[in-house]
Amino acid sequence: MDVNATPARVTVREAVFDLLRGLGMTTVFGNPGSTELPFLDRWPADFRYVLGLQEASVVGMADGYARATGRCAFVNLHSAAGVGHALGNVFTALRNGAPMVITAGQQTRSLLPNFPFLGATEAAGFPKPYVKFSVEPARAEDVPAAIAQAHRIAMQRPYGPTFVSIPSDDWAAACRPVAARAWFPDAAPDPAALEEAARALDAARRPVLVVGPEVDAEGAGPAMVALAERIGAPVWTSPFSSRLSFPEDHPLFAGHLHASPSQVSDALIGHDLVLVVGAPVFTFHVPGECALFSAGIPILQMTTDPETAASAPVGTAILGALRLGLPSLAGLLRGEPRPPPAPRARPAPPEPSSPVGAAYALHRLHAAMPRDAILVEEAPSHRPTMHATMPRRDWGSFFTMASGGLGYGLPGAVGVALAHRGRRVVCLIGDGSFMYSPQAVWTAVQERLPLAIVVMNNAGYGAMRSFSRVLQVRDAPGIDLPGLDFVAMARGMGCPGRQAGTPEELEDALAEAMAAAGPMLVEVAIDPVIPSLYDKK
Incomplete structure (x- = not known):
């Protein structure tokens, strides 16, 4: 040749x-x-x-x-x-x-x-x-x-x-033909920067970790858990994290930070060092002063994203692959692991009611899901309740959108189900969100995907209702969505569906959806009044 x-x-x-x-x-x-x-x-x-x-x-x-x-x-x-x-x-x-x-x-x-x-x-x-x-x-x-x-x-x-x-x-x-090239773009963080971070962590008495979606995206979850356990510090999920950031049943898990400057400060300012891994510093949704930034508390950030590193208002950024950097940092620590924090308080199971409350519906959905099910969520007004009632445990088991733009959740769930045909995928979606990309139901039917679609129908844009209270806005138009029949829409595309308005109907509908060979939709009529997204927990 x-x-x-x-x-x-x-x-x-x-x-x-x-x-x-x-x-x-x-x-x-x-x-x-x-x-x-x-x-x-x-x-x-x-x-x-x-x-x-x-x-x-x-x-x-x-x-x-x-x-x-x-x-x-x-x-x-x-x-x-x-x-x-x-x-x-x-x-x-x-x-x-x-x-x-x-x-x-x-x-x-x-x-x-x-x-x-x-x-x-x-x-x-x-x-x-x-x-x-x-x-x-x-x-x-x-x-x-x-x-x-x-x-x-x-x-x-x-x-x-x-x-x-x-x-x-x-x-x-x-x-001319073009051959596929081998491509290995990941680079390890600067060893000197990791050594400096290790010294700072060893010297800290009350460090805290904030972890974001890059950890799961890199497959660095086990390394993240090992580092957290080596440090012995509480772990918060970063605001609006679009994936599982830390196992939510782990003793070190502290909760989900809200995208409010004051609430981020309230959660973190009692510590003497903040390590942010795989997330910006920080994602906010409401204006206000973040007292943490002026408190002089050291903030270390490990990320693969140079733009979020450059945009951080304070702190030291360490760029590089987390799957390489996290084990290296853990190996550099010399201090003894700290005593674990006090166990996180768990909410009591919600009581059944008619009509069904959102917390009860999500509690029962969590119980109905198979252990290896994947949750794809686009129900923003119910996200705090979801976090409280549906703890995610396994890496790769949770996806939501990071942009704030509606219309991702339903087709995103179809894509996840195509990737994992052997696992049940659950799309938890609000009534307003569903209407942005309802066509995805048809694709799920054609592909015979094991997809359970749970529509939380509160007859409106619930996030807009709660955010209106934050901004003290009254009588805003365009928030109510009466007269939508999601079961009829699904059936029109060949997808079976059931409406659930009582605890008994909900239990039966969820069991049927989790056992269905193909896609099935469950529409849950719930109370339109929900807590604010930024209520303190």
């Missing part, structure tokens, strides 16, 4: 499919249009095409799949308006740290100068700044290399979406 021989030329389409095979990206999430047909022509038998009925659902499903597998997802969208439909969940994918390569069709190159129908103006600029990399290649033959580069950037921490716009006539053009 001549090692100097020039590789044979192939079509862009052939080169891209071979590249995707080499990258292990043979599942494609899409919603096709005419500009994507040359890519879809003669679809290969070894590729799976997951159809979503709207582009936001497509990206949400790819997000859930990517986060659940830890691998990059491949997405194929329609040009211009299709990308616009998807942008809300592209923003969420960036905040979630979900790796994906998003491709979108574009009109043929010869038509682009004349503003053609379905042509995307400045296609690469459209999804910015919510993708890590965006390009419309200058030449058709550059498309495979652009996709390979997009994949490498998507898989460089912090993970996130990338975008490639592809004119529809590029697929038939000739090009």
Whole structure:
């Protein structure tokens, strides 16, 4: 064989499919249009095409799949308006740290100068700044290399979406094959920085840990637990953590921080050192003064994300892979583990009532779920109650959205279920959230996924009701959502469903949903009055 021989030329389409095979990206999430047909022509038998009925659902499903597998997802969208439909969940994918390569069709190159129908103006600029990399290649033959580069950037921490716009006539053009490259982008933290952190931890008398979603995303959970136990310090979950950050039945677990500056300060200011792992310092949702920042208490941050490290108002940041840094830090500690903190108070089990209260509904949902079930949540107004009644224990068992934008939860749960077909996935979702991407139910039916969809119907945007009380806003329009029948909607897409208004109905419906071979929806009518998201606990 001549090692100097020039590789044979192939079509862009052939080169891209071979590249995707080499990258292990043979599942494609899409919603096709005419500009994507040359890519879809003669679809290969070894590729799976997951159809979503709207582009936001497509990206949400790819997000859930990517986060659940830890691998990059491949997405194929329609040009211009299709990308616009998807942008809300592209923003969420960036905040979630979900790796994906998003491709979108574009009109043929010869038509682009004349503003053609379905042509995307400045296609690469459209999804910015919510993708890590965006390009419309200058030449058709550059498309495979652009996709390979997009994949490498998507898989460089912090993970996130990338975008490639592809004119529809590029697929038939000739090009050179592009081989998948090995890619190992993780770098260990600076050893000197870790040694300094270890000395500070050894000297501290009352350290505290704040842990975020990067730990689970890296598969560094066991190392995080080992470090916490070695330090002997209480562990809080960071505000709005989008994954399990620390086992919530562990004796060191202290609770979930709220996204309020005053409440973060109240929880942490009694300590003499704060170690933040895999999270920003800090994510806030309401304005106010964070007294912790001016108290002179040392704050150490370990993260893979240079932007969150740079944005921290105080403290010392240590950049690098947590899966490498956490065991190294634990090995550098010289002091004796501290006595464990007092056990965390647990709420009493809620009492049944008719109509069903939210706390009781979530308590019974937790009891009904199999031990290895995965929970995907988008019920923001019920999140504090969920944390109190549904402790998550196992790494990879909890996902929610980090952006605050609705419409991720249902398609995200479909993506997680596609990644873990042998496990029950539970989508806990509010009535308002459900209406952003209801089309995902259809995909769950077509794929026969073991997905239990539990809709908490409080006839409105509950988070808006509670936040209105925080801001002392009265009589705001657009918050109530009367007249929605979620069981009827699900049945219209082929998904069985039941309504539950009493404890007995709830028990029966949840048992049926957990045993169903495919998807099933349970609609729970609950009290519309809920506590504020920022009530002190």
